[in-house]
Amino acid sequence: MSIEAIGITKRFGHFAALDNVDLTIPSGELVALLGPSGSGKTTLLRIIAGLEFADSGTIRFNGSDITEQTAGERRVGFVFQHYALFRHMTVFENIAFGLRVRPRKVRPPKKTIHSKVYDLLRLIQLENLAHRYPSQLSGGQRQRVALARALAVEPSVLLLDEPFGALDAKVRLELRRWLRQLHDEIHITSVFVTHDQEEALEVADRVVVMNQGRIEQVGSPDEVYNHPATPFVYRFLGNVNLFHGRIDEGHALLHNTAVQGKPPADNQSTLVYVRPHSLEIRRQPNGETHFRATIKHINAAGPLVKVEAVTEWGGPVHVEMSQERFRDLQLTNNESVFITPRDVKVFDGHSSD
């Protein structure tokens, strides 16, 4: 089922949580709403669910207007950040809840409910825990029960609010891969909210980057990461070095170093963005564009070596390189080096936010 949000505006007092947001989610996709806290992503999800109502705008499911419908009428599956399992019910009763509260005419018989709940328990691999209470489960297990409970009513769309936010790092990684697999099996239109760019880029078919109640960019993980539409998207999707530069005769100048990358217009001042792994450190200049820097700090723990340095004009710069490259270079603190930007992104200097 496709989801359309048209011109959605929502205010809490004077704070505009959503400012005229338009979004279309095609049927069967797994979409991430990504943004910092306060960007309006959870509010948008809750408005789609019918748990919150917009001040203006329209929500459509498969083209039909459901703006006035309640959460129950929309038949959405909603998974809460803190699971919201019914604490006085067992796992079985939790999953069966949505079927048991149906009006008598459309309520499935006991046997059907039983077999359906066990199907779902198999799906979430928790068959042997059917008679446990939520307090007896781990965070990851609770979240899977919450997911099964939402799926039991055969929802038209699945909405997840920071589904992995309350879990520890390792379980989070496992569970998000499991969610991706699950989606590949059942193909239900799914939207999840996250502030973790890695999670969004890894799991989603499509990423919606939000900031201050607006959508900054919608695209595949590859598009938003490699072709960010705004400085915000570029900054939010990974570590970044920000340099003030200027445009001279169609070239972006970083201090006095010309860098590649097309400026949007002939503008006197500009912002130049470079990811830490797009900067190359050399001992000797090799004829390419470069600037000088002094190494201040080296952190060699992890898959990439992180180097902090100070540029010749006194600003900080972060560089990442492979362990292999680091071994070749044998860098030490306070050493003077040459840095070559490999891939830069130039935005209009006034569009900084």
Next chain:
Amino acid sequence: MLFLGVFLFLPLAVVFSSALAKGLAAYLASLREPDAWAAIRLTLIAAGIAVPANLLFGVAAAWAIGKFDFFGKSVLITLIDLPFAVSPVVSGLIYVLLFGLQGLLGPWLAAHDIKIIFAVPGIVLATIFVTFPFVARELIPLVQAQGNDEEEAALTLGAGGWQTFFRVTLPNIKWGLLYGVILCNARAMGEFGAVSVVSGHIRGRTNTMPLHIEILYNEYQFVPAFAVASLLALLALLTLFVKSAIEWKAKQQLARLEAAAAGEELA
């Protein structure tokens, strides 16, 4: 321990020993006396109306305050506490001033032949007012702490408002609710000040148990006075017992859950 002995157990012992001073027969006879029996009945009626009324009100107020934000919320919370802040005698007087013959609504009530003051309705109203905060006060923090998530989950799963209330909200607050009801009941049966002002002390008609005890005591009828008092004392003991039983049961349930969890981990 000495303190407890002097201030709690000794008076309790005195109540029962005074009640039984002239033997069991005299004790039972004073309870079977028509005026005493009427007082017991009236107390049960007043509590029987006040407790359910405040149960409904308490749940509704806790639900509204705990789950929603609305204009005037803090005023409502203050109003709920009002009966705690005001002396019961003053609350009784307010009812007299409102419904009494010389009161604000008195002439209208008299014209329609409705008796509130010096009659059963006045006693019930005063009891409701005085026991107003018990259930609500017990539930509000509980409902606030539990938040809205489970109710929202129930709604997205297609449950209606009443289904959500009876299947999700109520089970989560049932122990707190029971606790509030027990306290409310104890106070409703034991209330003296407010009821005393509105009752008029008509023996056999508008005397509740505490009022009846006072009259008997003032007439130096110690055995009947302490016999009725012993009933209230028994009620107090029963209240304490049920209260600890609830706490014990809630704790046991928790322990069982934890034990089961530990067992599964070992397996």
